[in-house]
Amino acid sequence: MSSAVEIQNLKISFPKKQILNGVNLSVNKGSFAALIGANGAGKSMLIKAVCGLQKFTGNIKILGKDLKEANKNLIGYAPQNNTADKNSPVSVYQAVSVGRFAKNGIFKKFGEEDKKIVDNAIRIAQIEYIAASPLGEISGGEAQKVSIARVLAQQPEIILLDEPQANLDPNSQKTFLNFIEKLYLSFKFTCLMVTHDIDMIPKCCEKVFMLKDGKIVLDTDNKDIKQKAREYGIY
Template sequence: MTKLVEIENVTVSYREDIALKNVSLGIEEGTFLAVIGPNGAGKTTLLTVINGLGRILSGSVRVFGISLTLRNIGRIRKDIGYIPQNSNIDPRAPISVREVVSIGRTGKIGLFRRQSYKDKKIVEGAMGLVSIDDLADRPIGHLSGGEQQKVAIARALAQQPRILLLDEPTANLDIKSQKELTDLIDRIYKENKLTMVFVTHILSHIPTSCKEAVLMKKGKIVWTGKIGSALQESTLSDLYDYPIEIVDR
């Protein structure tokens, strides 16, 4: 199997704070990986490292077999879809859902190039895949939290990425929207066989087709393995520094 991401001994710091300490991680093509851990564990920082935006103090990162350097970051990032923890589109911006999803294409075709017929098809296809066709002409500010997350996913899919990074996409949603989005993410993985990394601190939000896990705590990967074995009372209690009881109902 090809490793799409190879992180070796990476340390990241924000001023005097160390956010990642000597982290190593390989992600094989086609894997759906959950990154689980409490707030402040370094999960978002790990995603920014993969996405070429981490402030790396030491260590090395290869994505798609290429070393991440300032010169080739732009090229590599075209193939990485990123759904950030907080939506980075101002809801007051006077743009429609279709235009937001089209932003996903601009990375590929350039900002001021006209979209071809094929680009438009890809944008419509991405909206169809997450079932937001009927929202296409709505202003971005007029959507619920769940709908906004679907738009963010469609935008990333319009990019036709090789890797999809999802940073707590379900964290702020009500229970119905959360379940809908979890099922949607599950379906996207099954239908596209993308390599996906799903960050969460809420264990019940992990889609069922996600089978691999890394557990993070205080800037370190403390455990790697199958998700079934990660979700054990003793492992989770250590991770969250809190007694966690798994209850069968």
């Protein structure tokens, strides 16, 4: 099985703080994996490093290529807390279209094919009813769906989701989780999802990585995670 994301000896530090101290992990192509750990463990930093948005030492390979040479368009990233500026005049449709620019670069003309792909992503994410709304006027749950639709419009091979359910109430969290699971089962992209909430790991998830004290302390299948996490004193 070839790996889509391979991380070796990843270290991230700030002048007064070592955040990651030798992380190793590998996500197989086409699989769903979860990265868990307490708040402040460094999960978001790790994801940003994989997107090329955070300086690090060590090695990150994307579909077999060193991150520096890898095609970043293949990675779709939905950041944590992506709530829009309340005054943003940008529409949901425009925000989803950004996925096409992430795919093609900003200089390629937005054509008929791009429009079709954006319409389709909006339909799959079930946000047609707000397509014309300004981003500043939608709810936190809707904003998460817009973020996912943007990533889908990019048609990436690898999707990185950072706490996608974080701003939702418990009921919407479950619905959202089912939504992510359905997407994954229909499209079979590679997914690495970050969450601090063990209950948010979907059934389709095959691998779970636990981050603690700057390292992956557990690299396991998706079974008895609560108990394992307790053993490692993570929660």
